[in-house]
Amino acid sequence: MIKLRLDPSSGVATYLQLVHQVKHALRLGVLMPGDRLPTIKEVVSDLAINPNTVAKAYRELEREGLVVGRPGLGTFVQRSLGGGSMADHTRFRSDLARWVHGCREAGLDQEDMEALFTSVLTDSLREETA
Amino acid sequence: MTADRMVGMFGGGSGEFTPPVQSPTALEAIGLAKRYRGMWALRDCSLSVPAGRVVALVGPNGAGKSTFLHLVAGLIAPTRGSVRVFGEPVGQRAAALARVAFLAQDKPLYDGFTVAEMLRFGHHLNPGWDDALARQRLAELDIPLNRKVGKLSGGQQAQVALSVAVAKRPDLLVMDEPLANLDPVARHDVMRSLMAAVAETQMTVVLSSHVVSDLTNACDWLVVLNRGQVQISGEVDELLAxxxxxxxxxxxxxxxxxxxxxxxxxxxxxxxxxxxxxxxxxxxxxxxxxxxxxxxxxxxxxxxxxxxxxxxxxxxxxxx
Known part of the structure; x- marks a missing residue:
């Protein structure tokens, strides 16, 4: 079961932070179809937030077809997110790890790498739409 | 708790998080005013709060927050105007009072009682008492039932007071500065435990505080009182938007x-x-x-x- 967190300084609405975290877990395979999300009571007694906020986040996830609520049982993951197979993910992750290692050796810091990655990603998306 | 209110909140429908449908009004004040010895503590307050909300009542000291909460709980009578809780005029029928729990700023606990005796006392006074709920909450918080209330920490005393109030199974819980005099950890713990109780019982809560940051994520309705008048009353998300x-x-x-x-x-x-x-x-x-x-x-x-x-x-x- 995943544990939801909050970043009070992010400026992102609380319910959206919850939505993003669940999606992130779905992309990384931390959450799989059939997994149960924490109940509203579990989330609020952990984070001290309003139950309606969690309900709103779960409603949004249900609207997108990612989870389904079963009365009396809980909220369950319906489908995962992200393309590619698990094997592909593993391969790309190790490719990326090698890349990060190379960058570090060349003296790049985290911000340099993020900037580089974002710029390549942006270029590639631009080529696609061009 | 009536069945239609349950459905109105998280129950029923397709899952545990069905959107609220036409919530009834939990709290309504019309032209509410209170004068003490020639001074107006509260002047012409009108507001309406839907059921199922957690309301933050904020304002500077002396703004009339305590007076307002005492009027809602039916502990004092208004000089002018009226206040209704779930449609019933406050202070006129015992049935209306049974739906409201009031947690005063000086926690209504007896230091010489053990926690168990405090629960028995609550049971004796409240017909709708939910003893299982009170005991479950206290067990989750690791608060020993045989300990004298006076020997508990400030945070634990706040938790016992909250558990007694919740076990009354009110539809409206009114709390006057529940976080005052607590350290940051205890404040967070009390809010966590309050939010869990709200998720479990779907009750409406009104709590006052002058520390807004404590309430930011917990409250979904904001009422600001200033100089005895209502300055803001509205849904937090809408106000921010x-x-x-x-x-x-x-x-x-x-x-x-x-x-x-x-x-x-x-x-x-x-x-x-x-x-x-x-x-x-x-x-x-x-x-x-x-x-x-x-x-x-x-x-x-x-x-x-x-x-x-x-x-x-x-x-x-x-x-x-």
């Missing part, structure tokens, strides 16, 4: 300020920062202006500094 901080050239500030209500206005020689209430019909097209969101604390502070401004829903006709 309709207020923006606008920054731009000082020489254009008067023009902007003329088009929308400005709550705070801070200007230097060149730049102006206006906290404004922006409706859907008042977009800002001028690229020289930037607009950013505000948080609850900034919003409350801006209003408190300008007691003459209000943000209230348009008056609606009430049929009584």
């Amino acid at each position: 309709t207020h923006r901080m606008l920054s731009g050239p000082a020489e254009l500030a008067d023009g902007v300020a003329a088009r929308m209500p400005v709550i705070s206005d801070s200007r230097s020689e060149r730049q102006a920062d206006l906290l404004a209430r922006t409706g859907p019909g008042t977009p800002l097209h001028d690229p020289r202006w930037s607009s950013s969101g505000v948080n609850l604390e900034e919003l409350v502070l801006a209003y408190l500094r300008r007691p003459d401004t209000t943000s209230l829903p348009r008056p609606t006709l009430t049929i009584s």
Whole structure:
């Protein structure tokens, strides 16, 4: 079961932070179809937030077809997110790890790498739409 | 708790998080006023809060928060006006009082009682007492039932008081400064435990505080009292969505300020920062202006500094 967190300084609405975290877990395979999300009571007694906020986040996830609520049982993951197979993910992750290692050796810091990655990603998306 | 209220909140429908459908009104004050020895503690307060909300009642000391809460709980009678809880006039029928629990600022506990005796006392006084709920909550918090209340920490005493109030199974829980005198960890623990109780029972909560940051994520309705009058009453998300901080050239500030209500206005020689209430019909097209969101604390502070401004829903006709 995943544990939801909050970043009070992010400026992102609380319910959206919850939505993003669940999606992130779905992309990384931390959450799989059939997994149960924490109940509203579990989330609020952990984070001290309003139950309606969690309900709103779960409603949004249900609207997108990612989870389904079963009365009396809980909220369950319906489908995962992200393309590619698990094997592909593993391969790309190790490719990326090698890349990060190379960058570090060349003296790049985290911000340099993020900037580089974002710029390549942006270029590639631009080529696609061009 | 009636079945239709359960369905109105998280129960029923397709899952545990069905959207609220037409919540009934939990709390309604009309022209509520209270005078003590010639001084008006509260003047002409009118507001309406839907059921299932957690309401933050904020305002400076002496703004009338305690007076308002005592009127809601039926502990004092208004000088003028009326207050209704779930449609019932407060203070006229025992049935209406049974639906409300009031947690006073000085925790209503007896130091010489053990926690178990405190529960028995609560059981004796309240017909709808849910002993299992009280014991379960205290067990989850690791509070020993055989300990004398006076020997517990401040945070634990607050938790016992909250558990006694929740075990009454009220539809409306009214709390006067429940977080005062608690350290930051205990404050967070009390709010966690309160939110769990709200998730479990779907009760409506009104709590007062002068520390807005403690309430930011817990409350979904904001009421600001200032100088005995209601300055804001509304849904937190909506208030945040309709207020923006606008920054731009000082020489254009008067023009902007003329088009929308400005709550705070801070200007230097060149730049102006206006906290404004922006409706859907008042977009800002001028690229020289930037607009950013505000948080609850900034919003409350801006209003408190300008007691003459209000943000209230348009008056609606009430049929009584």
